[in-house]
Each structure stands twice: as C-alpha cells, then as structure tokens.
Amino acid sequence: MNKRRLGLLTGTHAVNDLYQGLVPALLPFMVLERGYSYTAAAGLMLAATGLSSVVQPLFGLYADRHPRSWLVPTGFLVAALGVVLAGVSQSYLLTWIAIALCGLGIAAYHPPATVAARAAGGASQKAMSVFSVGGTIGASFAPVLAATVVGGGSLSRSYLLGLPALAMGVVWVVANAGGQRASVAAAAAARQAASHLLKPHNDWRAFGVLVATIVGWSIPYVTVLSMLSLRITRDLHGTAFQGAAALTAFTAFGAVGTLLGGWLGDRIGRMGTIRAGYLFALPAMAGLVLAPNAAWALACTALLGMCMFLPFAAQVTLAQDYLPRNPATASGITLGLALSVGGLVSPLFGMLSDARGLGVTLTTVLCVLCVATGLALRLRNRTVPVVPMVPVEEEAATA
Incomplete structure (x- = not known):
C-alpha cells in the first residue's frame, strides 16, 4: 500500500465531495436571497446530480482509453469553479449552467480517482474504505462552510468557497512536481495500456x-x-x-x-x-x-x-x-x-x-x-491481480 499516495487521493476526495455537498447547502440561501421557487431549486439539483450521474460513465470510458492523472485535479477545480460562479451569478440561467459545470467536474473526478485509489491501496479493502470516507467527511463540512461564508444574505462572498480547491490544487502540484515525475507517470500509463490485452476478460x-x-x-x-x-x-x-x-x-x-x-x-x-x-x-x-x-x-x-x-x-x-x-x-x-x-x-x-x-x-x-x-x-467473487502503485521516487530511480 502506498500510504502517501492514498492519503493525497483521500484529501482530494474530501475536497471534491465538499463541492458536491455545497450545492444543496447553498440552495436555501439562494431561495431566500434571490426568491427562487422550490421548483427552481429542484431544477438546480437536477442540473448537479442528474447530469453528473449520466456523464460519469462517459468519463470512465475516457479514463480507461486515455489514462490522464490530470483529470483528478481538473475535476475538483472545475467543481469549485461551478460553485463559485453559481454564487455570484445573478440570472437563473447562468446559475443553472454553473451548477451543471460543477456536476461535470464532480463526474470527471470520480472514475480516475477511484482507480488510482485502488492502485494505491493494492489488494486492501480498508484502503478503498478510507478513500470513500474522505468524500463523506468533505460533504459533511459543506453546510457549515456554506453558512459561514454566505450566511446572512452574502452570496457575493461565494468566491471564498473556491479556496479549498485552490489549496488542494497546490498540494497536488507539489506532490506531483517535476518533469521527471511526469515522464515516469507517462511511461507507467503506457505500460498499463500495453498490458491491457493481458488482463482477464470483462464479466x-x-x-x-x-x-x-x-x-x-x-x-x-x-x-x-x-x-x-x-x-x-x-x-x-x-x-x-x-x-x-x-x-x-x-x-x-x-x-x-x-x-x-x-x-x-x-x-x-x-x-x-x-x-x-x-x-x-x-x-x-x-x-x-x-x-x-x-x-x-x-x-x-x-x-x-x-x-x-x-x-x-x-x-x-x-x-x-x-x-x-x-x-x-x-x-x-x-x-x-x-x-x-x-x-x-x-x-x-x-x-x-x-x-x-x-x-x-x-x-x-x-x-x-x-x-x-x-x-x-x-454475487460471486472474482479476484484480479492489482497493479501496485509504485512510489514515483522509486520508479524514477530505476528508470
């Protein structure tokens, strides 16, 4: 188990699902400040959850064919951008589009991040449970953060809600810094693609x-x-x-x-x-x-x-x-x-x-x-060998 990598991915999951939880947490403030009806509020939830659930398998298909580690930070950063734009937008249409953008970011994050967490955790089920709980913890903080930042009719301060994603983006860049690391990651992805035909068939x-x-x-x-x-x-x-x-x-x-x-x-x-x-x-x-x-x-x-x-x-x-x-x-x-x-x-x-x-x-x-x-x-069990997540420093040393 690559605990360092798993910890980083768990942190990104907490940040990503924070924005998933911020959408319903912001709706009461939008209803009060902008006078949205319950139907309008339900429409915003549909934009966030309905669109996200439909396109998430498509992002999974893309991540399988073209493994891209940048989908992980891009996902939670786009989700954060959607929440911020929804908070500062004045028209309902722009707010709806912004919430839909948030849903797309959340959808883009989950497939590649889950696969990376499985690789970092190896055969351990506990590792996947830790990664999953990271998202639960992030979502649980959403109501408190929303009330603190935009409570009292202050949706104009929604730009502050983007700070957690920016901070985690910096952490991600620092943890994956260096051109050598990028080339090593690309080589690892290429080897994974080359071994695709050696994997068991899909059931x-x-x-x-x-x-x-x-x-x-x-x-x-x-x-x-x-x-x-x-x-x-x-x-x-x-x-x-x-x-x-x-x-x-x-x-x-x-x-x-x-x-x-x-x-x-x-x-x-x-x-x-x-x-x-x-x-x-x-x-x-x-x-x-x-x-x-x-x-x-x-x-x-x-x-x-x-x-x-x-x-x-x-x-x-x-x-x-x-x-x-x-x-x-x-x-x-x-x-x-x-x-x-x-x-x-x-x-x-x-x-x-x-x-x-x-x-x-x-x-x-x-x-x-x-x-x-x-x-x-x-259901019947099926065990497929998991390709372990080799620490970048070790792989670079053997490259």
Whole structure:
C-alpha cells in the first residue's frame, strides 16, 4: 500500500465531495436571497446530480482509453469553479449552467480517482474504505462552510468557497512536481495500456447483477434519507431535534460502516462483508418500519446506516474486478449511474407517501431491499491481480 499516495487521493476526495455537498447547502440561501421557487431549486439539483450521474460513465470510458492523472485535479477545480460562479451569478440561467459545470467536474473526478485509489491501496479493502470516507467527511463540512461564508444574505462572498480547491490544487502540484515525475507517470500509463490485452476478460453478466444490486441499495438509501425526519416527527410524534439527530446518526454511522466494511473485507473477505451488510440491514430496516416511538426509530436508523455501508468499498473493488479492462467505467457506473437511480425514482415514492403514508412507503422500500439482498447473495467473487502503485521516487530511480 502506498500510504502517501492514498492519503493525497483521500484529501482530494474530501475536497471534491465538499463541492458536491455545497450545492444543496447553498440552495436555501439562494431561495431566500434571490426568491427562487422550490421548483427552481429542484431544477438546480437536477442540473448537479442528474447530469453528473449520466456523464460519469462517459468519463470512465475516457479514463480507461486515455489514462490522464490530470483529470483528478481538473475535476475538483472545475467543481469549485461551478460553485463559485453559481454564487455570484445573478440570472437563473447562468446559475443553472454553473451548477451543471460543477456536476461535470464532480463526474470527471470520480472514475480516475477511484482507480488510482485502488492502485494505491493494492489488494486492501480498508484502503478503498478510507478513500470513500474522505468524500463523506468533505460533504459533511459543506453546510457549515456554506453558512459561514454566505450566511446572512452574502452570496457575493461565494468566491471564498473556491479556496479549498485552490489549496488542494497546490498540494497536488507539489506532490506531483517535476518533469521527471511526469515522464515516469507517462511511461507507467503506457505500460498499463500495453498490458491491457493481458488482463482477464470483462464479466459483463456478473457486473450487471452487481449494478442491479446497487440500484436496489440506492432506492432505500435515498428514500430513508429524504423521509426519515418526517417519519419521526409526524408519524412517531418525535421532536424536530430527534428528526435531525436521526439524519445525523444515519450519515455518521454510514461512515463508520464504510470503515468497518473495509476492515472486515481484509479479514473475512469482501463477499462475506457484502452479504453481511445486506442481511443485517433487513432487520434494521424492518425495525424502522415497525418502530413504536422516536427513540426506537433512532436506534434502528443508526444500525441501518452502518449496515447499509458495510458493502460499499467491497462493491467498488468487486465492480473493478468484474471489468478489469475498464475499471474506470466500472467505477463511473457503480458510483454514478447506479447510485443515482434512487434519486430519480424518489418522486414516485413521494407520491406514494402522499397517497398512502410514510409507513407504506418504508414498507415498499423494505421489499426493494429484500430483492437487493437476494441479488447480493447471488454475487460471486472474482479476484484480479492489482497493479501496485509504485512510489514515483522509486520508479524514477530505476528508470
């Protein structure tokens, strides 16, 4: 494991997902200061998430055919530029275009960065979990940063939101400085391309089952995230604080589950980790559906967040091993398109909630999670040797 490289990539992931989290964090300020309607705000979210999820597999295809390390810093810098322009733009059209630009930057970052993190971590599942949690940490700071910089009707100060990306860009340049290093990296990319034909074939059928499994994971995740507070406050007569605490617990224990899943993956294997995550998530989700009070729902929510994220890192590496000739494409589809399905179908569950209530909706997504668990049990392991990330200094010395 190249810990130095992995640490650098984890830092870039935190910065990149900071801007992913800043988009929804800035929307309330835009609604208040610019008078946007809820429909207009939803349109901005569609520009950020919908476009990003669709084009992310395309960036994965490009990264597989033309490995370019500069896509990593370019991705989070473009995302930062989009957020800054959205904050200072006055017209809705320009704001929408800027938010779409942010989504493109986020989409460009994830496929090559995930492949680089896998190479830096070698065969370790824990390494991928650390990289994944870096993004969670970055996104968790977004609301605080947005409130600090633009709170009180100060969207004109949005240019300050670009400072984290600029700082990380400097760190990236310093860490990868030197013409010799650039030539070594180019030579390594050329060798990787030359060895392409030596890699095992892509198992698209198994990959399709994995994508369907992740889609079945995405729908309950997004639905719980969007309706959890309402479930606690309206149905279970909890306080607003308990509703907010449940959301925080769901996210925080999700990060814990990601790290725990990486640790377990290195010890019991990734297939055991994936199956355990889905199987343990079922009773946790059922407990949330049948919860008699807010305290019980809060406990089940924390357990659900941890269990649902146990398979996260293992699923990413398994996707890359199913498509060893297109690992960036595998990352783009699993982290982009498949995970976004939950958001795309969320309006349908909103209508179901209006018609039948939140209890019926949560019962429905429990059934979806049952289907995803059945698919997860059908998954089979596939191990493909990982090309280790050779430290640049060592490779330069042998060049």
